[in-house]
Amino acid sequence: MARNFFFSQATATAPAERKPSGEEQLVERACSGDGEAFNEIYRMFAPLVHGIVLARVPYDDVKDIVQEVFLAAYKNLDGLRDKNAVGAWLAKIARNHAAEYYRKARPTEELSEDLSGKHNPKAEAVEIMRTIRSMPETYRETLVLRLIEGMTGNEIAERTGLTPESVRVNLHRGMDQLRQKLGIEGVKR
Amino acid sequence: MSEDYLWDKTGKDQEIERLESMLSVFRYQETDPPVLPTTTFVPVAEKAPRFRFSSAFAFAGALAAVLIGFGLFWLIPLEREVAVVGPQPPVATVKGPITNAPVSTEQPTTSVPAVSKNGAIRPTFIKQRVPVAIKQRNVVAKAVQKKVRFEDLTQEEKFAYGQLMLALSITSSKLQAVRQTIDQIENDKTSDKPNFR
Numbered sequence: 001m002a003r004n005f006f007f008s009q010a011t012a013t014a015p016a017e018r019k020p021s022g023e024e025q026l027v028e029r030a031c032s033g034d035g036e037a038f039n040e041i042y043r044m045f046a047p048l049v050h051g052i053v054l055a056r057v058p059y060d061d062v063k064d065i066v067q068e069v070f071l072a073a074y075k076n077l078d079g080l081r082d083k084n085a086v087g088a089w090l091a092k093i094a095r096n097h098a099a100e101y102y103r104k105a106r107p108t109e110e111l112s113e114d115l116s117g118k119h120n121p122k123a124e125a126v127e128i129m130r131t132i133r134s135m136p137e138t139y140r141e142t143l144v145l146r147l148i149e150g151m152t153g154n155e156i157a158e159r160t161g162l163t164p165e166s167v168r169v170n171l172h173r174g175m176d177q178l179r180q181k182l183g184i185e186g187v188k189r
Numbered sequence: 190m191s192e193d194y195l196w197d198k199t200g201k202d203q204e205i206e207r208l209e210s211m212l213s214v215f216r217y218q219e220t221d222p223p224v225l226p227t228t229t230f231v232p233v234a235e236k237a238p239r240f241r242f243s244s245a246f247a248f249a250g251a252l253a254a255v256l257i258g259f260g261l262f263w264l265i266p267l268e269r270e271v272a273v274v275g276p277q278p279p280v281a282t283v284k285g286p287i288t289n290a291p292v293s294t295e296q297p298t299t300s301v302p303a304v305s306k307n308g309a310i311r312p313t314f315i316k317q318r319v320p321v322a323i324k325q326r327n328v329v330a331k332a333v334q335k336k337v338r339f340e341d342l343t344q345e346e347k348f349a350y351g352q353l354m355l356a357l358s359i360t361s362s363k364l365q366a367v368r369q370t371i372d373q374i375e376n377d378k379t380s381d382k383p384n385f386r
Contacts, residue, residue, distance in 0.1 A: 035225055042222040050217035059215055067223045074225055125211045146195070147205070148212045153196040171195055175205075184204060 027083040030074070038077075042070055045087055048159045049094045051149040055133065055140045056098035065101060069094045088161030131181045139174030146171060 023044075029037035046066060053065045072093055080089055132140050132147075145151045145160075153171060157164040178184075194202040342350065 039222045047217045148215050
């Protein structure tokens, strides 16, 4: 009986053979010097990195920082421990580069006269963007990925490594706060 | 506000759709991936091996020098026969009974002559134990040094020499007398009292 118990325990806890995911395979190929694999990673995660940087840095400088983030990732690809967590790893690099941007004390984004018109839709977008950037970090990042990059809640959770519950909370609280700041009357829950 | 639309874009929410459309100007537009750094190998012409004074080489050289030094020190014998050029010093002899008379300083007739028959100076070899490595200069200097003749001594030196010889002769004569006494006693014991024990 006891023998059967231990046997059943052992079989229950024995790790099943894990098949490497597509993400993991891409990382392994990129580590071995496959440039096409890295380009594939870029296409997969560029919107994520773009959104994270955009939540912190003026739009004009976002593209450059995104390129810097991927170059830094390529150089340090061997240091990636969990090859299934490329998104979270890239998000971390992106946050660090955005912080580095402000440490270098670059000039801040100034709204030009052309964009300052009230009826200019781009001017309104800049104003909304400014409002989003004034929000807490957890909300603004999630809101940018959802409203600008067009990701769903599940996609945000999957790529950033956050739990879906956290993303859901951040989305709703962030949206409520944005609505208050913009003076939009929303449907009360 | 439709929660479904905010979460997974299902359903409809005009307010969020309007925000999305307004903010779409900031949306990521697909761009080419960054140009990855490539590793370039520049062929370098092979250079001839260049001598380098390494610390290992210096250590080996120092070790070899120490070994050679020790080898020379132990291989060269410590005892050497050093040639002393010149006549033997005069030896005082005591003739007749011991008196306070001045000691004669005649040349000994039985000693090896310092000068050979044809007049050439014969070197006399004296064994000396000298540390070669340290006192070689002194040994050479002593070897070259000539012994002083008795005639060349001053009066005081001659007197001191005579006194020394006298003392030595007195001592030797007294020792001889003691020896004779001991021999006589032993003879008496053996002849007169054979069953002494």
